[in-house]
Amino acid sequence: MLTINHLHKQFGSVTxxxxxxxxxxxNQITGLIGQNGSGKSTxxxxxxxxxxxxxxxxWNGQPxxxxxxxxxxxxxxERSLMPKLTIEQQIVYLARLKSKPAKEIRPQIDGWLKKFxxxxxxxxxxxxxxxxxxxxxxxxxxxxxxxxxxxxxEPFSGLDPVNADLLKQAILEARDQGAAIIFSSHDMANVExxxxxxxxxxxxxxxxxxxxxxxxxxxxxxxIYVTTDWTxxxxxxxxxxxxxxxxxxxxxxxxxxxxxxxxxxxxxLTDGKYIExxxxxxxxxxEIFRMKAGISHE
Amino acid sequence: MNKTLIVxxxxxxxxxxxxxxxxxxLSPFILLAISLGIGYTSATxxxxxxxxxxxxxxxxLRKEFIKANKDDVKASVTTNAAAQKSVDNNKLTGxxxxxxxxxxxxxxxxxxxxxxxxxxxxxxxxxxxxxxQLNLANAxxxxxxxxxxxxxxxxxxxxxxxxxxxNLAKIISFWVLVFMIYMILIxxxxxxxxxxxxxxxxxxMEIIFSSTKASKYFVGKILGVFGVILTQIVVYIxxxxxxxxxxxxxxxxxxxxxxxxxxxxxIIKNMLGINLLFVFLGVIIYTIISAFSGALVAKAEDAPKAxxxxxxxxxxxxxxxxxxxxxxxxxxxxxxSYVPFFSSYFMPMRIINDNASGMEIGISLVILIASxxxxxxxxxxxxxGLILQTDDTSFWKxxxxxxxxxx
Numbered sequence: 001m002l003t004i005n006h007l008h009k010q011f012g013s014v015t016x017x018x019x020x021x022x023x024x025x026x027n028q029i030t031g032l033i034g035q036n037g038s039g040k041s042t043x044x045x046x047x048x049x050x051x052x053x054x055x056x057x058x059w060n061g062q063p064x065x066x067x068x069x070x071x072x073x074x075x076x077x078e079r080s081l082m083p084k085l086t087i088e089q090q091i092v093y094l095a096r097l098k099s100k101p102a103k104e105i106r107p108q109i110d111g112w113l114k115k116f117x118x119x120x121x122x123x124x125x126x127x128x129x130x131x132x133x134x135x136x137x138x139x140x141x142x143x144x145x146x147x148x149x150x151x152x153x154e155p156f157s158g159l160d161p162v163n164a165d166l167l168k169q170a171i172l173e174a175r176d177q178g179a180a181i182i183f184s185s186h187d188m189a190n191v192e193x194x195x196x197x198x199x200x201x202x203x204x205x206x207x208x209x210x211x212x213x214x215x216x217x218x219x220x221x222x223x224i225y226v227t228t229d230w231t232x233x234x235x236x237x238x239x240x241x242x243x244x245x246x247x248x249x250x251x252x253x254x255x256x257x258x259x260x261x262x263x264x265x266x267x268x269l270t271d272g273k274y275i276e277x278x279x280x281x282x283x284x285x286x287e288i289f290r291m292k293a294g295i296s297h298e
Numbered sequence: 299m300n301k302t303l304i305v306x307x308x309x310x311x312x313x314x315x316x317x318x319x320x321x322x323x324l325s326p327f328i329l330l331a332i333s334l335g336i337g338y339t340s341a342t343x344x345x346x347x348x349x350x351x352x353x354x355x356x357x358x359l360r361k362e363f364i365k366a367n368k369d370d371v372k373a374s375v376t377t378n379a380a381a382q383k384s385v386d387n388n389k390l391t392g393x394x395x396x397x398x399x400x401x402x403x404x405x406x407x408x409x410x411x412x413x414x415x416x417x418x419x420x421x422x423x424x425x426x427x428x429x430x431q432l433n434l435a436n437a438x439x440x441x442x443x444x445x446x447x448x449x450x451x452x453x454x455x456x457x458x459x460x461x462x463x464x465n466l467a468k469i470i471s472f473w474v475l476v477f478m479i480y481m482i483l484i485x486x487x488x489x490x491x492x493x494x495x496x497x498x499x500x501x502x503m504e505i506i507f508s509s510t511k512a513s514k515y516f517v518g519k520i521l522g523v524f525g526v527i528l529t530q531i532v533v534y535i536x537x538x539x540x541x542x543x544x545x546x547x548x549x550x551x552x553x554x555x556x557x558x559x560x561x562x563x564x565i566i567k568n569m570l571g572i573n574l575l576f577v578f579l580g581v582i583i584y585t586i587i588s589a590f591s592g593a594l595v596a597k598a599e600d601a602p603k604a605x606x607x608x609x610x611x612x613x614x615x616x617x618x619x620x621x622x623x624x625x626x627x628x629x630x631x632x633x634x635s636y637v638p639f640f641s642s643y644f645m646p647m648r649i650i651n652d653n654a655s656g657m658e659i660g661i662s663l664v665i666l667i668a669s670x671x672x673x674x675x676x677x678x679x680x681x682x683g684l685i686l687q688t689d690d691t692s693f694w695k696x697x698x699x700x701x702x703x704x705x
Contacts, residue, residue, distance in 0.1 A: 048508050050686055066511055074508040080501040084312070096304050097509035141505065151508075 001025045001060060002047065002149055002180055008054035009042055009204075016042040017053070017204045024149075024182045024197075029175050031191040032184045033208075033285075034201035035293050040184040041077055043201070044151050048074060059149060070099045073147030077154050077184075079135050083127035087113070087137055090126055091144060098145040105144060112140045116166055132163060143170060150174055152183035156190050168194050188285040198285070200292055207292050216282040219291075220259035226269065227251045227277035238265055251277070301510040302518040309522025313489070314529060322485065323533050330541050337548070350407075350417065351375035351384065351393035359396050359403075363424055370417060385409060394421060401436065403428045467564030471650050472623055474565070475573060476616060476643055482527065482581050483612045487588040490523050491605035494592030494685075503685050512685065513678030516589070520674060523585055531578065572659060573646040579666050580642020584608050586670065587639075590677050593684035594697055611639055619643045626651040636662050638669035 002024035009017040017039045024030045032040050046053040049064060059068055081090050088109055095105040109122050116136040120129055126137065135158060142150065152171070156164050171194055175181055185191050191198065198215050200208035208215050226235075227250050235244045235252055240261040245253040256262065262280040269275065283291065313319055349372045354360035364371050372390060375381050381393035385408070392409025405425050407413050413421070434444065497503055506515060545551045555562055591604040618640070622631040626648045635644035635654065645662045648654035654662075677684075 048504075050504070050507060050682065069509050072508055074505060076501050076504040078501045082497075082502055093304075093308055094505060094509065097301055097506060099301075 002182070003058045003061075004043070004047070004055070005058075006055040007043065007046055007057065009039075009046060009051060010054075015204050017046070017201075020055070020201065020204070020206055022199045022206060022209050024180045026148075026180045027175060027178055028196040029171060029181045029183070029194055030197040030199060031195035032182055032199050032201065033186070033188070033191060033289060034184075037203075038201040039204045040201060041153060042204075044074075044153055044182075044184070047151060048072070068149075070145070071148040073142040073145065073150045075138060075142040075152045075155055077157075079131075079138050079158075081126045081134060081138060081141075084125065086123050086125055087118070087120065087129070088122040090137065091122075091141055094141045095145050098147075100145045108144060109140075112144055115170070116140060117163075131158065132160070135159065136163070136166075139167060139170065143174060146177065146179075147174075148179055150179050150181040150183075152181070154185060155183050156185055156187055164190065188289055192285050200289070202292060208288070212285070215288065216285070219283050219288060221262065221280045221282050222256050222259045223281050223283055223287075224254040224256065224262060224265060225251065225277060225279040225281065226254060226275070228269065228275060230269070235269075238268055240265060302514045302521065305510070305515050305518025306521035306525065309493070309519050310525040310529075313493070313522065313526045319526065319530075323530055326534070327537050327541070334541075334545065334548070348391055350409075351381040351390055352396060353378055353381055353393055354396040356396070356398060359398055359428070362428070363394070363396060366424055367420055370420065382408070398428065398432065401432070403432060467561050468650050469623070470561075471565050471573075472647055475577065475646050475650070476619055479577050479580055479642055480612060480616045482530070482577070483584045484609060486523065486527055486581060486585050487605040487608040487612070489526075490585050490588040491592035491595075491608070493523070494519065494589050495595040495600065495604055498593060498595060498685050507682055507686070512682030513675075516678045516681040517674060520582075520586060520589060523589075524582060527578070527581055527585070531574075572663075573649055575663070576642050576646045576649075576666075579663075579670065580639075583638055583642070583666065583670050583673065584612055586673050586677065587611070590684075593677075593681060615640045615643045619647055623647065627653045636665055638666050641666055 004023070005021050007017050007020040009015075020039070020043060022030075032043065034040050042051070045051045047057055047064070057064060059071075062068075082093075085093065088106070091109055091112075092102045092105050096102060113120075113122060116139060118129075118133050118136045118140075120133055126134060129137065139155070142152070150171075155167055155171075159167060168190070171181060171183070175196075192212060195212055197211050198208060199206060208218075210218070225247075228235075229250060230252075232244045232246055232252065235241060235254060238254070240256050240258055241254045242257045243255040245255075247253055254265070256265065259280070266278055269278070349370055352360050352363050352371050352373075353376065354363075364373050372384075375384055375390065375393070378393075378395070381390065384390040385392055391411070392407055392413065395406045395408065397404050403425055405421055407421065434447070439447070546555065588605050588608040591607050595604045615634075618634065622628055622644070625631070626644075631644055631648065634640040635648050635658070637644075641662050645654060645659065649659065
């Protein structure tokens, strides 16, 4: 397990991280979200020891040492490989730097290329690959040595839905093999789809931390999705409804001032009759993200 | 395998497999081969015209002449008519008709031009020797008389040590050495700066630094470049020796070298040994500085600019040596022969001029090696900070920030 305690980082007069604490447990995927400049990459760079920082970062109870580098798989935010090398040379070189012998890695390359549907042969030069395929090779490089701690900085950026699914699959597989995984993303749908836990940073502070369910439940079931013949104006007249949003056709989203009042709204809306849809839910991650991010602008 | 070694091997292989390196190493040999080839072809193509035919009714006499002058005789021509035809067609320079009776040996040379001096001497020597043998046979001498007639006059050559040759050897050695350092430095400063800067442009360094320590990576990188430099020097030495051996089979070069043997020996002695070590260490320390400059660029396109500090420093050292070439025991030359970056030029110059003691050479070497180690250690410590900073500020600002970086 990766433990971060009171992480602090200052760049000149700018505080990048003020007092960040959270855990990345084994066998779980932790999503690190936040707006641009919220401190996600600085957190990753601190874990990887690229920076001097205040506070404490521990891997299985110990400070991260050189010997632990072999157990780390890291995908940086900007994709980059060595353009003059072939796919095979690139994968083998970086795997050897993770102390994996070439003879162990070489036989696995074809399997990984197939798994990620990389278009090209392993003898093709990196510079001759499309951007998407280069990104896939970089993902292979991150995962092929079976790391125990996986750090992915914006892994889904630039991937189409098909390739994003391949990546999700690979991340879930690595989790099931016991790895502790942390990744940053702006796409809340991806975070919700694969993450067990969530940490949100806002200008260097942790504003959300917990499992997806815990985070969403913090905000209460303050939203109701209904499909009804009522008009928006009629719905606005219901007690405790503070906002009505027409999603499409007869489908509306009602926001309540008190989640406990859901049954009362249900009684009034249905009046004992059939209704096609009435679903009371906590806010989505996307809404929570917007809500939390929005506070900083107030 | 040790990660430093993995980086060194990768760097080495990538460089030596590149076309630019192969061309860099092979180009002098290609030029040499072309010039030797041209020389050989022109020598062989013109040789027939310069040869003669030998005609004689006494086969033994003809055979003996051919044996003594096989390079000058076209043996396939055996008759007067064939020889005359070849001369008329400009295929032979002339032909020699040899004859001998009981008392006299005669040689008649037929040609449209007078016989060349060298050939005339060789023909005269042959005729004189053959006539001598005939005379001795006709005189019917006892073996004792034969022996006393065979006594030759004595002639000995005693030459004092040639100071002029030694001085010439020093001058040639000096120029070859400084140009060698300078050329290797210019080449590898750019190669190293480019190599490091190109990685800074890509963020693959973040992946690498999540795998090994920056200092180990830096040392590996430098070791890889040293391997490349060493390969080039070894190829030049081995290839140079090979060409020397081939050239020694060419008569005119063989005689040229034989005539200047002491000069050639002097130059080879000055070029090898401790001076070569100074060259190699000099290239190393400049390479480290180039790597440091390469790490300071903001993007790969600036790499040629990044090599400039090392190249300028090298140029200053190079031009500073000029006035001291014949005055190497001046105080400034002595001082600079201990200063890293300058000592690789100045100490070999002093060694060539025989005014550096073993102790002085040793101290200069120790200072140079210690500087290399210290510099490598220091840059290794700040290397991560230099490579990971990608903001496009001014060169000096990045340098200042790089120097201030300590983890």
